[in-house]
Amino acid sequence: MSWFLELWSFPFMQHALLAGAMVGLLCGYYGVFMVQRGLSFLGDGLAHAAFGGVALALLLGWTPLYVALPFTVVVSLGITALRERTHLGGDTAVGIFFAVSVALGVLFLGLKKDYSVDAFAYLFGSILGVTGFDLWAVALLLILSALLIPFTWRSLAYATFDSELARSDRVPVRLLDYLLSVLIALTVVVSVKVVGIVLVASFLVIPAATARLLSPTLYRMTLTSSLLGILSSVVGLLISYQVDVPSGSTIILSQAFIFVVAALVSGKARG
Amino acid sequence: MVALETDNLTVRFGDFLALDGVSFTLPESAFLALIGPNGAGKSTLIRALLGLVAPSSGTVQVLGQQPGQFPQHIGYVPQIKTFDRSFPALALELVLTGVLRGWVGRIKPEHKALALEALERVGAEKLAARAVGRLSGGELQRVYLARALVRKPKLILLDEPATGIDVIGEKDMYSLLERYRAESGATLAMITHDLDVARYHASHVAILNRKLFGFGDPQTVMNDDCLARAYGHAHHHHPKGVTL
Numbered sequence: 001m002s003w004f005l006e007l008w009s010f011p012f013m014q015h016a017l018l019a020g021a022m023v024g025l026l027c028g029y030y031g032v033f034m035v036q037r038g039l040s041f042l043g044d045g046l047a048h049a050a051f052g053g054v055a056l057a058l059l060l061g062w063t064p065l066y067v068a069l070p071f072t073v074v075v076s077l078g079i080t081a082l083r084e085r086t087h088l089g090g091d092t093a094v095g096i097f098f099a100v101s102v103a104l105g106v107l108f109l110g111l112k113k114d115y116s117v118d119a120f121a122y123l124f125g126s127i128l129g130v131t132g133f134d135l136w137a138v139a140l141l142l143i144l145s146a147l148l149i150p151f152t153w154r155s156l157a158y159a160t161f162d163s164e165l166a167r168s169d170r171v172p173v174r175l176l177d178y179l180l181s182v183l184i185a186l187t188v189v190v191s192v193k194v195v196g197i198v199l200v201a202s203f204l205v206i207p208a209a210t211a212r213l214l215s216p217t218l219y220r221m222t223l224t225s226s227l228l229g230i231l232s233s234v235v236g237l238l239i240s241y242q243v244d245v246p247s248g249s250t251i252i253l254s255q256a257f258i259f260v261v262a263a264l265v266s267g268k269a270r271g
Numbered sequence: 272m273v274a275l276e277t278d279n280l281t282v283r284f285g286d287f288l289a290l291d292g293v294s295f296t297l298p299e300s301a302f303l304a305l306i307g308p309n310g311a312g313k314s315t316l317i318r319a320l321l322g323l324v325a326p327s328s329g330t331v332q333v334l335g336q337q338p339g340q341f342p343q344h345i346g347y348v349p350q351i352k353t354f355d356r357s358f359p360a361l362a363l364e365l366v367l368t369g370v371l372r373g374w375v376g377r378i379k380p381e382h383k384a385l386a387l388e389a390l391e392r393v394g395a396e397k398l399a400a401r402a403v404g405r406l407s408g409g410e411l412q413r414v415y416l417a418r419a420l421v422r423k424p425k426l427i428l429l430d431e432p433a434t435g436i437d438v439i440g441e442k443d444m445y446s447l448l449e450r451y452r453a454e455s456g457a458t459l460a461m462i463t464h465d466l467d468v469a470r471y472h473a474s475h476v477a478i479l480n481r482k483l484f485g486f487g488d489p490q491t492v493m494n495d496d497c498l499a500r501a502y503g504h505a506h507h508h509h510p511k512g513v514t515l
Contacts (some may be wrong), residue, residue, distance in 0.1 A: 035455045036358060106366045154373030161358055161365075161374065165349060169372040212359060216402060219376045221359050 020233030028229025029207030043201035045094035049075035076185035125196025306467035346419025356404035389421035408435020
């Protein structure tokens with residue numbers, strides 16, 4: 001306990017734990033819809049779209065979040081529109097935008113000419129360097145999401161199960177698809193500074209996939225995934241502090257460890 | 272009173288003409304069998320009645336309203352397709368979408384009682400706590416039927432409900448539907464490929480192949496000429512009633 005209090009006495013660690021827990025919660029929640037809609041690849045695609053936005057901001061000399069947010073939201077809406085209006089599968093739509101965003105990111109960084117440390121900070125994240133501004137951005141999105149849950153979860157879940165059945169009951173499926181794509185894009189962008197472009201997809205996929213193995217209902221899956229998101233972030237951070245290794249890797253490895261345990265437990269339960 | 276009315280209903284998907292000037296009037300408490308070859312537009316017609324597909328021209332009235340206005344009065348049994356069997360859901364939860372018109376979070380006792388009653392009605396109360404991904408085709412069809420009945424609908428739309436059900440289960444299902452129709456005065460509209468079901472269970476038959484080739488009392492409408500024109504070839508009837 002005294003070890004934890006000592007750790008908590010460092011402001012950077014308070015920021016890191018709070019940011020990790022909030023990002024874990026957000027990604028755990030939205031990851032459920034991504035996994036169940038077969039859009040696990042979307043997290044990777046949007047994270048790389050965020051890279052394009054960050055690179056553009058660095059080129060222009062602007063605050064990365066202000067450019068990455070609209071850039072990633074537009075890409076996410078584009079992916080949703082492409083899936084809706086064509087016969088292309090979700091992974092194909094994501095793959096196209098993924099490639100174009102990375103190409104744009106590389107182009108913008110190339111035009112900037114000088115070596116950019118900031119771009120690499122976004123690639124791998126810097127949870128121990130989270131600022132008050134970053135923390136507020138995550139907290140605001142968390143509050144917005146919490147306010148939306150009572151109005152959207154039932155319909156999003158229904159549309160995830162069977163969009164046509166939901167539409168026959170006048171659920172505004174199309175509107176919800178676009179709303180979800182915006183919220184996932186916002187989640188990815190605010191998470192990227194904390195966990196990095198390379199690792200953000202794991203936050204969206206691994207806790208949700210683990211929760212799926214342990215949950216018989218979507219309601220339980222949502223709760224479990226959200227809790228696992230928080231738990232793995234906190235445990236990963238504490239291990240990182242104790243062993244003195246990069247926190248991104250310890251968080252993802254914590255998630256993976258819980259996934260393996262869940263797979264073994266659920267496999268045993270099935271016999 | 273009229274349950275369903277279409278007037279010159281035409282539905283196009285780009286260049287593809289799915290329904291071409293379909294007009295009919297179905298009275299309340301009728302049992303309509305929609306028959307026709309594959310790709311005849313039967314599912315498109317059901318989707319138009321549900322408000323899922325907008326007419327390119329013509330009009331549709333469902334229970335005296337525009338389609339999709341009162342989904343609480345309509346029980347829809349979709350075609351069992353390859354849905355995502357990895358979706359974490361219990362049969363009880365699927366039935367409850369019929370009550371809540373949304374997915375259920377924590378299940379309230381009164382909702383659970385309603386769902387169990389509906390499952391019991393279709394002889395599937397034992398399936399309540401079963402994962403939908405582990406249900407057989409026939410079991411899943413019963414659960415969808417319970418989902419349709421739980422909202423005590425005035426109109427039931429069924430898209431090939433016999434798919435995946437064995438002969439006994441199919442017979443049970445038609446008895447159940449007939450009983451519900453007799454008790455409630457509800458209207459049924461069902462897509463089927465089984466001409467004997469249309470002939471012996473339905474009060475009305477619509478023979479469709481993009482255009483409406485016949486509509487009315489099955490004994491009158493289901494003649495060889497009409498069927499041959501809709502299906503493009505003559506039908507053969509086995510003496511025991513099996514249609515080939």
